[in-house]
Amino acid sequence: MKPVERRLLKELPVLRRHTAYATVLALLSAALIVTQANLLATALADAFSGAFSGALSGPASPLAPLALLGTVLGLRALLSWCRSVLAHRAAADAKRTLRDRITGRLRHTGPLRLTAHRHGETATLLTRGLDALDPYVIGYLPTRAATAVVPLTIVGWLAWTDWTSALVVLVTLPLIPVFGALVGLHTAQRTARQWQLLARLGGHFLDVVAGLPTLRAFGRERHQRRVVGEMADAHRRTTLRTLRVAFLSSLVLETVATFSVALVAVPVGLRLLGGSTDLRTALVVLFLAPEAYAPLRAAGAAFHTSAEGIAVAERVFALLDAEETPTAGPAARTPVPDARTAPLHLDGVTVRYPDRAAPALHHVRLTVRPGERLALVGPSGAGKSTLLALLLGFVAPESGRVTVGGTDLARLDPDAWRTRVAWVPQRPHLFAASVVDNIRLGRPDATDAEVRRAARAASADSFVRALPRGYDTPLGEAGAGLSAGQRQRIALARAFLVDAPILLLDEPTAHLDPESEAAVTRATVRLMRGRTSVVVAHRTSLLPHADRIVTVRAGRLVAPEPTWVTT
Template sequence: MLLPDLRQEVRGNNRLYWLLGVGLGTGGAAVAQAYCLAVIIDGVFIGGQETAGLTPWLSALALLILLRAVLVWTAERLGFRLAAEVRDRLRQRVLKKIFAGGPVAMGDEQTGDIAHTLGEGIDSLEPYFARYLPQVVAAVLVPLLVLLTVVAQDRLSAIILLITAPLMPIFMNLIGSWAKGLSERRWDVLSRLSAHFYDVLQGLTTLKLFGRSREQTAIVYRASEEFRKATLEVLRVAFLSALVLELLATVSTAIVAVTVGLKLLYGGIGFREAFFILVLAPEFYLPFRLLGSHFHASLTARAATERIARLLLDRTAVSTPVPEAEPFEAPEGIGIAFEEVTVCYPGRANPALSRVSFRLRPGEQSALVGPSGAGKSTVANLLLGFLSPDAGVIEVNGRDLAGIRRSEWLGKVAYIPQFPHIFAGTVGENIRLGAPGGEDRMVAAAEAAGIHEFVETLPRGYRAPVGEGGMALSGGEAQRIALARAFFRNSPVLILDEATAWLDPRAEDRVKESLQRLMQGKTVLIIAHRLSTIAKADQVIVLESGRVVEQGRPQDLLAREGVYRRMMAAYRGIR
């Protein structure tokens, strides 16, 4: 009953047992309540007793009523708590897995799909844990309890209950499988309708350009009506299962009532027992019916669980941090050396980098150039620790990068991506991004990045919310925020993925200036997209299909009859 992938999440969670206990307690209270009612009515009607004589039973009934209400409320609370815990644990597990895999393992997966699974998918487990799971257990235990009680009163009635009980699942299954075929067809119609509707909504501007949007109203109406008819066709069958359930429950209650009544007529049973059984009979069927109404929750949860399990399985960590990694100090600036570094991505025939060697010296700007797919971002990924070399070694001040504690290394590196992400939070939080430092330094960083004036125009300045749920920033503004991040961190190593698009003509020159200041005295690697940047670099490394084909000072390379010279010639002609 419990989906295998979820077992781990509730193992050892006491709330689940409490929930089962409460479910059973509710059933017990219902039985006891029915008994009290039977005794009281028997006492009044047959025994001719008055209120005073029945006081203990009346008070017991009142207490049981209260108890049952408390149990119902407790079950609701417990179920929710259990579900909330499971959600929290699952989300943390999946996120940790994704974080451990890093951006390279994430690759170009559909982030939208993953976000959906993490959000709605995990949320949809709530009804499963809070309602369906307890109901499954209740559907086994409570009818059993009722049955045992009835056996003690009247065997014939117990047999009737016993015979009708299995009929419920059998009929539900029969009708269920009949409805399934129809329901699949309905999903067809439904997805066709929604696809069509979406198509029309998305293409509305196009339709309007050609004066054809108005006439779509009739088509939307027709599609909607088609959907209604198809749905009702399924429901006509699906409701049959409601009918059969209802019929089975009431018919067997009626049979029990009539049987017991006739037995009573001939003195084969007492009134109290007979009435007790009559009150109990509906309680016998109630859990089955509730189970049916929560069945949908289990289907949704099953689908979600499959997707969650895939997320937990798929992600193999590309670079695992070394446990005995050591601290790292570099007061004198940082030199980096790639020695024969080779990287192969799983499932690719050719290595992304093949025996790549170069040096990045402190105070020097190195430009990495080459066509897309040459391996430029793989180099950046290696330096940021998103990847580790399959062969060869990356040395930092003479020490293997793999042996250095990740957090300390990344504390020395600032990275400016081409498309920086703006997080949901304030402008200030987006500039700091977890790095230490006071308000003054943050404002200074923003000024250096040429974004301070813009921030000052915002209604709440550095406290203005941006990102999801806040103000949307333009591409140029986002880039300057990323630049401010780098100024704020002021790390000895800078990795810059140069922007290809011209985002803001006015800011461009200022950003260029402040970038030059930022790069002063640092170990800089630029994934270059500007010829002027390349020309100004101290060193150019030309990559082609994962190999370093040329490296050296730009003027030296230009003098040589090589790839670099050809490239320059192709783009602007040699000056």
């Protein structure tokens, strides 16, 4: 068993229960297999020996063995149905648990921690990827449980019935897993390569779709179409090579099993001709020998069909481990200080991303006093957005700490802290829902009157009322149907609705035309009044309204922290 399989069983109780149920059902099935073989052998032996002649008048009806045989066949069908139902339920529960863990981790992990490729890989994992676990849970786990029970039960019965045949079966049984493992090692490598190509294809395709307008503007959409086609062809070729290996494995396992059954059948036939064994015993051996090898052959085939699911599970746990952020245990429940009077302080903070050699922030010291309006300026990539992500708790510092009123931010409940913070990103995301629902995202329990009041404060009420259905107008995904300035004012309306004492603004006037910039600037100034505000600004429209301006370059404050000046 691979480490990832042990981890699946350890962290998913539903799979442990599923394995236990499958083992019990396999034990019952083994008992029914033995019973069926004995009943069928008895019926055939009696038929060949003419035992039925004149027996109709006896106390035992000749139809009794056939009735029992029918009952056994019905019970085996019932066990197979129960095994299928339980397996499908276990697979659905396991996938739901893993999806919840991934989405829960992403919900508590900063968006800056994921690159575009990781977003694509995560999307692939949550959809096509986790569905690949079905063959593992539905096929491989029950079959593996059967391999631990059925062959031993049959060998034990054969030992009591005909010990020489039991010895041959016991010697030849290990041949199937040995040959299966030899082919399986090659299959695992090819399946891992297949999944890597699929994840790469999904990530690249997601990135291309997101940047399609830019690609069209620069005339590069045809090139990307060729790139996606080449990646799809590479995945197709790898998939076909993996299937060829899987088919080869089936051929090898079937051949080994056939020769093993022959090694049992030929001596039994010779002994039957020589008179050293009776017909009933010979038939029992011939019926049970293939059943002893059947679970191992099925396990080999199920292993190859489930190999992709194992590769996906490895990627799932790698993602969860990579995005895991340590918590402070019980200390994480420290009450949040009063954000209206608590200063924000960065004490020697360094932030480093795994995919970058240089730190995003390096030994930054900064204090934001209560009610202060601080503007961060500097070139793109200097670390300004990372500084906001620190204050939001989206990223954790490699060294140093962020404090709120002297309390380490890492010790606070992140959900409770974020209720004190209003965040307006550079490109706010609007969902495929109505305008009122998009604004109400800031406070789900807000009334319609409060939503409209927030929209008026954000200079959004006039254009919203002009929409075909006003506040009930449905928007497309990512706010399709609104201009960039209108989307920004919807985001500001969310912030007004939250009415949090701390405001974080990430270039709210970027990429806007002059008219939209003026409207957003006026709304932003109103929003900053009476709040501790940190504004990332590339344009100068908001700088006159800041109490203090700090320049960030290459992850550092380029000069000692300026003194606090009230305007």
